[in-house]
Amino acid sequence: MAITLGVIADDFTGATDAAGFLVEAGLRTVQLTGPAGIEDLPDGLDAEAVVISLKTRSTPAEQAVAESLRALDALRGLGAERILFKYCSTFDSTAAGNIGPVTDALLEALEEDVTVLVPALPVNGRTVRDGHLSVHGVPLHESGMRDHPVTPMRDSSLVRLMEAQSAGRAAVVPLAAVDAGPAAVAEALEAAREAGARYVAVDAVEMRHLDVIGEAVRDLRLVTGGSGIGSGVAKAVLADAASDGGEPADAAAPSARWRPAAGSAVILSGSCSQMTNRQVARYGETAPARAVDVDRAVADAAQHVDELVEWAAARQAEGTAPLIYATAGPEEVEAWQRRHGAEEVSAAIESLFGRIAAALRDRGTVRIVAAGGETSGAVTRALGLAAFEVGPTIAPGVPWTRGVPDGIDLALKSGNFGDEDFFADALRTPDLDETAPRG
Numbered sequence: 001m002a003i004t005l006g007v008i009a010d011d012f013t014g015a016t017d018a019a020g021f022l023v024e025a026g027l028r029t030v031q032l033t034g035p036a037g038i039e040d041l042p043d044g045l046d047a048e049a050v051v052i053s054l055k056t057r058s059t060p061a062e063q064a065v066a067e068s069l070r071a072l073d074a075l076r077g078l079g080a081e082r083i084l085f086k087y088c089s090t091f092d093s094t095a096a097g098n099i100g101p102v103t104d105a106l107l108e109a110l111e112e113d114v115t116v117l118v119p120a121l122p123v124n125g126r127t128v129r130d131g132h133l134s135v136h137g138v139p140l141h142e143s144g145m146r147d148h149p150v151t152p153m154r155d156s157s158l159v160r161l162m163e164a165q166s167a168g169r170a171a172v173v174p175l176a177a178v179d180a181g182p183a184a185v186a187e188a189l190e191a192a193r194e195a196g197a198r199y200v201a202v203d204a205v206e207m208r209h210l211d212v213i214g215e216a217v218r219d220l221r222l223v224t225g226g227s228g229i230g231s232g233v234a235k236a237v238l239a240d241a242a243s244d245g246g247e248p249a250d251a252a253a254p255s256a257r258w259r260p261a262a263g264s265a266v267i268l269s270g271s272c273s274q275m276t277n278r279q280v281a282r283y284g285e286t287a288p289a290r291a292v293d294v295d296r297a298v299a300d301a302a303q304h305v306d307e308l309v310e311w312a313a314a315r316q317a318e319g320t321a322p323l324i325y326a327t328a329g330p331e332e333v334e335a336w337q338r339r340h341g342a343e344e345v346s347a348a349i350e351s352l353f354g355r356i357a358a359a360l361r362d363r364g365t366v367r368i369v370a371a372g373g374e375t376s377g378a379v380t381r382a383l384g385l386a387a388f389e390v391g392p393t394i395a396p397g398v399p400w401t402r403g404v405p406d407g408i409d410l411a412l413k414s415g416n417f418g419d420e421d422f423f424a425d426a427l428r429t430p431d432l433d434e435t436a437p438r439g
Contacts, residue, residue, distance in 0.1 A: 003047060003048055003049055003050050003075070003078045003079055003080050004048055004049065004079070004080065004081060004082065004237050004241070005022070005027065005048065005049040005050075005080060005081075005082050005083075005084065005233065005234065005237050006049070006050055006051075006052070006072075006075030006076070006078065006080030006082070006083050006084070007019070007022070007049065007050070007051040007052065007075075007083075007084045007085075007086055007230065008052055008054065008068055008071045008072060008075070008083065008084070008085050008086065008106075009051060009052065009053045009054060009086040009087075010054055010055075010056045010057040010064070010085075010086065010087050010088075010098065010099075010102075011053065011054070011055060011056075011057050011088075011373050011377075012033070012053045012055065012373055012376050012377040012380065012412065013372075013373040013376050013412050013413065013414040014053070014057075014086055014087070014088060014227065014373070014414065015031055015051045015052070015053030015054075015086065016031060016051075016053070016376070016388075016390075016398070016399065016401060016412045017086075017227040017397040017398070017414060017417070018051055018084070018086045018227040018230045019031045019049075019051045019388075019390040019399060019401070020227070020390060020393050020397060020398060020399030021227045021228060021230045021231040021234070021397070022049050022051070022230050022231070022234045022390070023390045023391065023392070023393070023399060024231060024393055024399075025230075025231045025234035025235050025238065026234065026235070026238050027048045027049045027234045027237065027238065028046055028047050028048045028049070029047060029048070029049045029050070029051060029389075029390045030047040030049075030050050030051070030387055030388065030389060030390070030404070031050075031051045031052075031053060031387065031388040031390055031401060032050060032051070032052045032053065032386060032387050032388075033053055033377075033380055033381070033385065033386050033387070034052065034053070034054065034071075034386070035052055035070050035071050035073070035074035036386065038050075038074055038077075038078070039386075048237075049234065049237075050075060050078060050080070051086075051390075052071040052074065052075065054067050054068065054071060055377065056068060056098055056102070057087070057088070057092055057093070057098065057151070058097075058098075058151060059098070061096075061097075061098050061101040061102075064098040064101065064102050065098075065101050065102055065105045068085070068102045068105060068106065069105055069106075069109060072106060072109055072110075081221070082220075082221060082222075082223070082233065082237065083106065083110065083221060083222050083223070084222075084223050084224070084225070084229070084230055084233055085102060085103060085106055085222065085223070085224040085225075086224075086225070086226065086227060086230065087099050087119070087224065087225070087226065088119070088226065089119050089120065089121040089124065089126040089226035089227065089228070090119070090126060090133070090135060090140060090143075090145050090153060091117075091119045091133055091140070091153065091158065091161060092145070092148065092151040092153070093151060093161070093165065095161075095164040095165055096165065097151065097165050098165075099161075099162070099165065099166075099224070100162055100164075100165030100166030100167075101165065101166070103115060103162075103166060103199065103222075103224055104166055104167050104168070106222050107198070107222060110221045110222050112220070112221050112222050113193065113198065114189070114192070114193040114197065114198055114199070114200065114220075115198075115199060115200070115220060115222045115223060115224055116173075116189065116199070116200050116201070116202050116213070116217055116220065116223055116224065116225065116229075117158050117162060117170070117199050117200065117201040117202070117224055117225060118201075118202050118204065118210070118213055118223070118224070118225030118226065118228070118229040119133060119158070119225050119226040120133075120202075120203075120204035120205070120209070120210065120225070120226060120228060120229075121226045121227060121228040121396075121397070122204065122205055122206050122207050122209070122210075122228070123207055123228070123396040123397075124396055124397060124416075124417065125137075126226065126228075127204065127205040128158065128201065128202070128203050128204055128205070129175055129203050129205055130172065130174065130175075130203065131157060131158050131159050131172035131201045131203070132156045132157055132158070133156050133158055134156065139156040140153050140155070140156035141153055141154050141155050141156045142156075144274065158170065158172075158201035159171070159172060159201060162199050162201070166198070166199065167198075168197070168198025168199060169196055169197050169198055169199075170197060170198070170199040170200070170201060171192040171195065171197035171199075171200050171201070172192075172200070172201050172202075172203070173185055173188040173189060173192065173200055173201070173202040173203060174188075174203055175203040175204075175205065175209075177203075178202065178203055178204060178209045178212050178213065179209075181212060182212050182213075182215040182216040183216075185202065185212060185213060185216035185217075186216045186217075188200075189202075189216065189217070199224075204228075207228065207231075210228045210229050210231060210232040211231070211232045211235055212232070213229060213232050214229060214231070214232020214233045214234070214235055214236045215232070215235075215236050215239075217233070217236075218233075218236040218237075218240065227397055258391040258392050258400065260367065260400070260409060261366035261367055261402075261407065261408065261409045262366070263364060263365070263366035263367070264316040264321070264360075264364060264365050264366065264367070265316075265321040265365065265366070265367035265368070265369070265427055266312055266316070266321060266322055266323075266324070266356075266357075266360055266365055266367075266368055266369070267283065267321060267322070267323040267324070267325075267368075267369040267370075267371070267423050267426075268323075268324055268325075268353045268356060268357060268368065268369070268370050268371070268375060268379060269323065269324070269325035269326070269327045269370075269371035269372065269375065270325075270326050270327065270349050270350070270353055270370075270371065270372040270374060270375030270378075271327060271371045271372030271373075271375065271413075271414075271415035272326075272327055272328055272329070272330075272333050272372075272415070273372075273415030273416045274416070275415065275416045275417070275418065275419075275420075276327050276371050276372065276413075276415050276416070277327055277328070277329060278420045279371070279418065279419075279420055279421075279422050279423055280323065280325050280327045280371075280423075282420045282421060282423075282424075283323050283423040283424060284323065286424075287320055287321065287322070287323060287423075287424075288315045288320055288322045288323065289322070289323040289324075289325065290308065290311055290312075290322070290323070290324055290325075291324075291325055291326070291328075292304075292308070292324060292325065292326040292349065292352060294326060294336045294340075294345060294348070294349065295336075295339070295340075297326070297348045297349055297351075297352045298340045298344060298345065298348045301348060301351065301352055301355075304352070305352055305355045305356055305359065308324055308352075308356055309356055309359045309360060309363075311324075312324060312356070312360060313360065313363055316360075316365070321367075321427055323423065324353075324356060325371075326349045326352075326353075327371070333345075346374065349374075349375075350374050350375065350377075350378035351378065353370070353375050353378050353379055353382075354378040354379055354381060354382030354383075355382060357370075357378075357379040357382050357383055358382045358383060361383060361408060365408075366407075366408055366409060367408070367409040367410075367411075367427070368408065368409070368410050368411070369410075369411040369413070369423060369426050369427070370410065370411070370412050370413065371413045371415065371423075372413070372414075372415050373414060373415070376410075376412035376413070379410070379412075380403075380410070380412070383403065383406075383408065385403040385404075385406070385408075385410075386404075387403075387404040388401040388402060388403055388404060388410070389401065389402045389404060394411055394418070394422070394425060394426045395413075395417060395418040395419065395422055395425065395426075396417070397414065397417045398411060398412070398413045398414070398417050398418060398422075398426075399411075411426045
């Protein structure tokens with residue numbers, strides 16, 4: 001399998017997010033849960049892009065660099081000529097963070113001297129103007145990210161954020177250049193490089209700006225940013241292939257033959273984001289929902305798992321898709337952490353959801369919706385999945401995926417993605433038409 005685009009993502013749902021945008025752009029895409037997943041790919045699997053998910057967002061920088069370089073080697077071994085380093089659209093990385101060190105290591109390995117920083121994802125409210133990142137119009141350092149428990153973001157300047165954690169200088173390509181088109185962006189990027197910049201933050205406030213940037217950076221071997229720039233890069237890759245006599249881009253091709261697995265479904269929610277709290281509340285208004293007893297998850301996990309699995313299986317037998325959640329507000333989460341410790345609570349909840357997913361899969365569940373990056377990672381690890389085919393998008397940044405080779409369908413959602421009806425929408429996505437042929 002020879003691919004044209006490789007993606008290194010710093011967390012699991014971020015990888016799925018990026019893969020979804022590649023598929024929407026028209027690239028046949030496979031996602032792996034680490035470089036070793038390449039060994040598990042079946043012969044003849046047709047893919048133009050491979051996304052490797054890591055868990056390096058908040059690990060020590062040395063570990064993040066080493067794992068990212070291993071992923072790079074794996075992707076280059078598959079023939080990838082262009083690399084996207086995907087991180088969060090809110091640039092989750094403090095002054096001691098990993099985006100800078102990983103970017104430096106990738107630049108050195110690829111023998112490149114400049115790259116771009118494009119975290120913007122306007123469809124989800126992440127925009128960059130004058131090099132400053134905002135969330136739904138609120139500067140990053142004034143948004144809810146200011147008090148993130150792992151990566152508190154206290155600055156909105158991409159230049160300052162990047163220079164604080166990297167070995168080079170940063171510059172900005174302003175919105176006026178992006179509005180002027182790809183040639184103007186390429187010219188501004190070259191001017192910044194000649195002036196000594198190693199990283200260039202590019203403004204973007206609309207999704208169309210990402211297509212402009214994608215075309216402008218078509219000659220860069222390394223691009224960094226959020227999932228949205230993946231769409232722009234993918235479109236440029238497809239345009240290059242068409243100009244070389246390849247097939248014209250068909251944005252519907254990767255998911256046109258997708259059909260949902262027929263059978264029971266479950267929703268597992270561990271995210272405590274504001275949006276996921278609203279999604280849990282909305283779904284629970286019309287469908288069976290049960291909260292995890294976190295104290296028991298810590299002290300009596302085996303029996304509690306059995307109870308939750310029996311409860312969910314009974315609801316599935318009634319023809320519904322049950323929701324099991326550990327989603328809660330800040331005060332309740334703080335109370336759990338005071339009683340048991342933050343790391344202990346997180347580990348217990350992850351383990352519980354993984355065990356539930358595996359038990360329900362063994363009972364015939366064929367579709368799982370997981371909310372939260374840690375929850376999604378725990379579920380996929382418990383299911384023993386190393387690779388996924390990526391299908392149609394449910395909401396911006398959240399596609400359906402299918403485990404390779406076992407065929408279970410998974411929707412893996414970052415905490416704040418989707419609207420309040422996401423869970424219900426995921427189970428009735430129009431793209432998953434029962435009349436479509438099975439891919």
